[in-house]
Every structure is written in structure tokens, then in C-alpha cells.
Amino acid sequence: MKFTLRAATGVLAAAALAAVFAPPASAAAFDIVYDCQANTPLGAQYLTLNQAVDATAPATVAPGGALDVVVDPGPNQVPSQAAGYNVKEVRSFSLKVPVPSNATLSGVELTGGSGLGPTPPQWSAAGGIVTVTFEGPIAGGATFELPTVTAHLTAGTSGTIASTLYGTSYSDAGLSFTAVVSTFLGNVSAPTSCFPNPNPVLTSTTIG
Template identity: 30%
Template sequence: MGIRKSHRIASVAFGAALVAGSTLYSAPAHAAVVTTPVTLACQADWPFDGIVFTTSQTITSNTPTSVQRRATFTGTGTSAPYTVPTEVSGAPITELRDFTLSLQFSGPASVTGASLSGGSNIGSGVPTVTTTTNSVTLKVPGPLTAGTTVTMPQIRINATAANTTGTVQMKVKGTSYTDPGLRVTAVVPFDPDPIVAPSGCYPSPSPVLASIAVT
């Protein structure tokens, strides 16, 4: 298994998971649409070698430019459909599974809840979203069958601004291979047993995906 194979597996997985998890603040007025490229440093845990590589994805956010102190606000994000590959550099893929993407929030606001809706061809596993006061984690167990066109669920977040002014920012979580913001697993058929290849990725550098002023 080479670097190129691992890179393309993780790139497809990231494209599905990260855009699906582009959790966005929104408001009835004064919204801003921002498109941000994100590069992630990744490490694949292959049975024969540890592969390091980079992958990238562009995230479009639709956010309010500002909210008032102590105001509540919500946001949504969706991903475009994509086709799960049947092979990577000549190596067949049977499925992708176990997407786990975490976003982190900083500044004067707290996440109060999140929910999911929709999605198609995402397998028999039930997607979930969990929150803390400063993070949101999307999990899509799959399996996502090779050759199918997948639409990830829409995610909606509720948040409350603090009673102080400042700037709320959203980023992909993670600072190292051992502290990844994205985890994903590819399954490659192999005799006698399939290869299960997890990868961990973190943003490098870590751009701001959304920025909201609390006034």
C-alpha cells in the first residue's frame, strides 16, 4: 500500500465527512457566505506501514456577520452528493465507514444543541451528532458502499451568545495525528481477510471557517 492510495482514500472520505459537517451559524439577516480551503495532515494506520500525507477540501459557510449579546442563533450545513469510489490507484474499495468529524468553537458563545436531517445511501448505521459547549461531533457509521452516490445528512446547530462582546470562530478540531479532528476508515478487500485502514487528520494550517461578531 503506497502513499498515493492512502491519500486518495482519505481525500474522498474527507470530502464526504467534512462538507457534511460544515456546521454553520446563520441568522435571518446580515448573512455572509464564505468559501474556505482547508488542508489536513493525515496519517493512515496500515498494517504494513504508517503513511503520512495531506488532503484538502473546500468548505462554504453561510453565517451571520453579527449577533447581539445573549441572543440565540442557529445554523445549518449540507454537502453535495458524491460517488463512493470502487477503486483507488488499482486497489479495489468495498466501503468507507466510521466518519467522525469534530468542529471547535471559540469566543463568547456556547453551543446548546444540534440535530441531523436527511441523507441518502449512508448505510444501515444511524448518524449521530453530539455537542459540548464548544464543540460539535458528527458521526456517520455507514457503511458507504462503493459505487453508490451518497448525500450526507444536514446538520443544524443551536447556540447562545454570551453577555460579552467579542468574536466567535469555528474551525476543524485537532492539533496532531494523535489529536485528530477527522477519523475515517476504508475497507480494502484482501485475501484471506479485508484490510481495515483507519486514518486520522488534523488541519494544518487551521483556517477560520466562520466568524461572527457578538455586539
């Protein structure tokens, strides 16, 4: 996760579909950009972060057919400094991904990943949204890799299954975490809310 800071103080991102009994999947690479706001005692601070992911999807799926939504993020790194302050760690991650229209969710698998802290990532689903969480911490300057996420779907009767990310604003965030930085005030915890900007269509599969 590359943090490109626009001010002081300064991760999953993407989904792909692969049918169980479908034509071979095609692959696409994305560099997802999240627009973030960190709330600190010094006021709101702004940053962007990037996460590279590869996305794959079958071109078609039969009505009622089984699909797998696969997330394959690339390695990334937490910055060691932000606006002249040392980044001690980032923790308490939460990433939301909507279940695509014209499909239902039957389960999620999280595999792989490294450098994410002692507690394995977990997932939950409610209201048509899958949420992946892990506590961390990830130290400033450390490298890490988010887990591969496979969401099992069942196609509807017709239409298109298009996968995207969740979030439209800081108050309707799709990604959140807490950054801890060293400042002249001591260690400052900065709850941070992010949304994908832009929010691309990652994959598109036609039912039929």
C-alpha cells in the same frame, strides 16, 4: 468526498452562523482539505480528502442573542480504487467541530444527507466539542451527501464568534473513519485519522 491519494490505501466539515434576529446572512464556499494517515498491516499510508461546503454567517449578533451554526456539505464520492487496490467500503465515521469561543451550545440538528448507510448520523457534545458520527458503510465508488448540521448557539457578552474545524495532527484528529480495501493479504481494515490542513476560519460574527 474526493480522496486524493499520496500513497497506498486510501466526512463534515465546516460550520456557519445564522442569527435568529440578525441581519441577512452572507455566504462563503470552502473546499476543506484533510491531511490523513491510515494505519495498515503494510505500514502507515497517507492520503488527502476534500469536502466542499457552503458557510453562512450574520455579520453581528446582540449580546446573549441566539445563533444557528449551519453545515451544508456538497455531494461527494468514495473512490473505487486506491493505489491499485479495490476499495470495498468506508465506515465508522467521526467528525469533531469545536464550539466557538464567546458562545455556548444549546443543541444540534442533523437533517438531510443520503447514501450514508442504514443508521442515521448522531451527535454528542463534551468538553466544548461537538462530535458527529455515523456507521455507514459507504461502498467504494458510491456517491453520498453528508447531512446538513445546525448547531444552536447563544452569544456571549462581547468579542467575536469565529467558527473553525477541529484537529491539529494525526494524534489530535478532527475526522476519523475506517477504510476496508482488498489486497494480496485479503481485506485490510485501515483506521484513518485526519486533521484540516489548513484549518480556515469559516465564519466570523461580531457580538455587539
